[in-house]
Amino acid sequence: MSEGVLLVGASGLAREVIAAGMAGVTGILDDDADRQGAEIAGVPVVGRVEDALAREEQLLVCIGPSATRRQVVQRLLDAGVSPDRFAIFAARSARIGASSDIGAGSILLDGAVITADARIGSHVVIMPNCTITHDDVVDDFATLAAGVALGGSVRIGTGAYVGMNASVRQGLAVGEDSTVGMGAVVLADVPERQTWAGVPAQQLGEHE
Template structure:
């Protein structure tokens, strides 16, 4: 979905997943780990630190899994003068986007993702393989859905929330900003911002740092 000359930000597992899903036109990877500079990740060179993004005009795709860390990197790049228009969006060929749904810049949807009707995905959202996002769901900026998450209709996920593998969220509920839902959870009530919930049914375990 992105054009030629894309730089991936973060030499991460997510970067490798994006490359394995078939993204083309990747010119290099930026990472602050100097020991990686001059090496390759899945055949793509690690060409320098993250700050180098400010010096070029390539499109960028931030491949950092944790929601809060991804947000901080984007904010850092903004302070360095990187405009929002430079961010690419990647939707894997096997993902299915409903014609009435939207996805924001900087977002990543991997293999087998299904987005149905009238869903809204914000900027820098990451959706890992085989997630299902149904009608009227809203994923605010920097949300992360890990593999196999299922969102029923009208669910709202707050900014920088993180939903664990194979979790399911009942219709019409809200997950607050920066909340964490554990893997395999069955969410049957609203999750307040900044809280950690897990279990079947999901219950509060604590607060995020």
């Protein structure tokens, strides 16, 4: 594998990763025909997603919505991309405890704090100034928006989205593919594929 990283998705998240100082970015892959040959934050769009197969750099999927990020990662895997090719990015100002683990493809932006014995899955996006405390588990493809705070021993399920400045009390779970709204205060377990919001958070609806 050659040195360097290709960002997948000419998105706002890609610009945030670049701005946060990711080293060795050689280009961006995006399926939008109008973006081919353009520059995003000074980095050229050098092809479409499937062009990853003809290159050797590591890959970082910079797509915000959890479901779309999962689909693109699966496309790449189905096309023959090795799971070992996915990079990890942690901004210089992110603080990660020595006993915590970060999975392949995950992104931690500025000011994120991960304390002791936490586990971050693969292709997780953690936006600026999130706090993830002891024994938390954030499963694959989850997204924590800016300012999220998790108490100890919280579990965030696969593909779940926790909105900006929301907080989750210790020992609780947010189920797979669920959504927690901005500023919500979660004081009870959130079941799978539901949307909760408010203070305290309550169910608003269910996902298809």
